[in-house]
Amino acid sequence: MILHKADDALMCKAFAMTLRGAAQDWFHTLPSGSINSFKELAYVFTKEYTSYRSINKNPDHLFNLHKKSNESLRDYIKRFKAERANTIGCDDQIVFSAFKRGLPIECELYRELTIYPRQTLVEVFAIAERYVLWDDDRIATKKADQVAEQASQENGKRRSQP
Incomplete structure (x- = not known):
């Protein structure tokens, strides 16, 4: 979507459609108007779910x-x-x-x-x-x-x- 220069609102809506279960519930609990850009949404999402990421070991x-x-x-x-x-x-x-x-x-x-x-x-x-x-x-x-x-x-x- 970035390559096609889609606007932030469209990218945020498309992102929401990829979520399932608890992540989708989390998205719907965000206060209306609290996210101003896709970059901000990506930051908030990453901050929320970073602890769920698996850590690669050596x-x-x-x-x-x-x-x-x-x-x-x-x-x-x-x-x-x-x-x-x-x-x-x-x-x-x-x-x-x-x-x-x-x-x-x-x-x-x-x-x-x-x-x-x-x-x-x-x-x-x-x-x-x-x-x-x-x-x-x-x-x-x-x-x-x-x-x-x-x-x-x-x-x-x-x-x-x-």
């Missing part, structure tokens, strides 16, 4: 991520990828190093990535996805064993009661 942040002991491999990878999306200026080698460092040493994936280093991040996450399937299966089996054990203990208690 690559060092990725080295602070570690797989928690009660966290599945799937959840760790999902959390790591989400943090990576908010990280600026990191190449595949940094991401690979941070990802591997976040794994426990006793993790089979850590062992695999140490013995057979991968060339690209795509390869690393492809291998990781295979280990996720194994980890999910291991967790499901462990839960099934616990349920079966609880059921057998309950049956044993019922039999011992007269």
Whole structure:
């Protein structure tokens, strides 16, 4: 609209139509006549919503991520990828190093990535996805064993009661 030299009133009205939810409600609470230009509207809007902006992190942040002991491999990878999306200026080698460092040493994936280093991040996450399937299966089996054990203990208690 700036390129087409639209006037401020039109730009303010068009801007209002792009808002949704709470931002639209905020816009309608502005006192009538309180905004004199699009530049002023942009300033007021930015001032109101600056705190909602996500802050991009540097690559060092990725080295602070570690797989928690009660966290599945799937959840760790999902959390790591989400943090990576908010990280600026990191190449595949940094991401690979941070990802591997976040794994426990006793993790089979850590062992695999140490013995057979991968060339690209795509390869690393492809291998990781295979280990996720194994980890999910291991967790499901462990839960099934616990349920079966609880059921057998309950049956044993019922039999011992007269």
